[in-house]
Amino acid sequence: MGITKTEIFSEKQNELAVTFKALGHPARIAILQHIIKQQSCICNDLVQELGLAQPTISQHLRELKNIGIIKGTIEGTSVCYCIDEEMWQSIKDELNAFFSQDASVCAGKCC
Amino acid sequence: MGITKTEIFSEKQNELAVTFKALGHPARIAILQHIIKQQSCICNDLVQELGLAQPTISQHLRELKNIGIIKGTIEGTSVCYCIDEEMWQSIKDELNAFFSQDASVCAGKCC
DNA sequence: TTGTATTAACGCATTATTACGATGTACGGG
DNA sequence: CCCGTACATCGTAATAATGCGTTAATACAA
Numbered sequence A, B: 001m002g003i004t005k006t007e008i009f010s011e012k013q014n015e016l017a018v019t020f021k022a023l024g025h026p027a028r029i030a031i032l033q034h035i036i037k038q039q040s041c042i043c044n045d046l047v048q049e050l051g052l053a054q055p056t057i058s059q060h061l062r063e064l065k066n067i068g069i070i071k072g073t074i075e076g077t078s079v080c081y082c083i084d085e086e087m088w089q090s091i092k093d094e095l096n097a098f099f100s101q102d103a104s105v106c107a108g109k110c111c
Numbered sequence C: 001t002t003g004t005a006t007t008a009a010c011g012c013a014t015t016a017t018t019a020c021g022a023t024g025t026a027c028g029g030g
Numbered sequence D: 001c002c003c004g005t006a007c008a009t010c011g012t013a014a015t016a017a018t019g020c021g022t023t024a025a026t027a028c029a030a
Helices: A011-023 A026-037 A054-066 A085-099 B011-023 B026-037 B054-066 B085-099
Strands: A070-075 A078-083 B070-075 B078-083
Touching (some): A011 A054, A011 B011, A011 B026, A026 A054, A078 A085, B011 B054, B011 B085, B078 B085
């Protein structure tokens, strides 16, 4: 997208944006939901479940791993992915904090 | 970003992803925080505050308007942007619902 | 009417993202 | 050891996003 000027924003703002961006793709939402639904670490029947090619899934998994929300452990010939519970909670808290800012003060004053 | 295959995902998943993606840029995070901090609808001293050119800010504002999280009303020669409180709450609830999925069942089983 | 200020729209160059085929690596079965 | 399975990585085409210069469009002031 052309280069993003991260240097003019605060570390917090960039962090938040990176997290949001990582979640900003339906395939990655689907992957997370699927991993949770299966209740156990799922390898790549994700390729079977979602209609995407294996390299594409692998790429999305890597992006999710980048923000730490999932982790993968080698399980023989396949790889086992699961939610990093600690990180999941941490991200949940962070987003919650963001949305807990009082957005009501403006309302009614003008718009 | 290359085409995203939205047709193979559910409407909910696509909606969530679009919301996350819209928030996935530090400038847009900064804009929201600034609007909230000022407690009143701020026009484009955003251009002064953030170090980005006016057309760039305008573009980010449009993307935020696209997901409905802010609204803009004409105020004489300038435009007044503020949080759409209802939408803000709605998005907050939606993200909360997503993160309220029980992610703990997997943990301990394997990874 | 003629500026002036504030935004939006358009278009361009640059960089990122998505998706996938081809290729490489690692493991286990035979 | 060889082969098939399961993934990751590389390379590439297509497309989307950033950022900004330039150009309208609109409202207000003089």
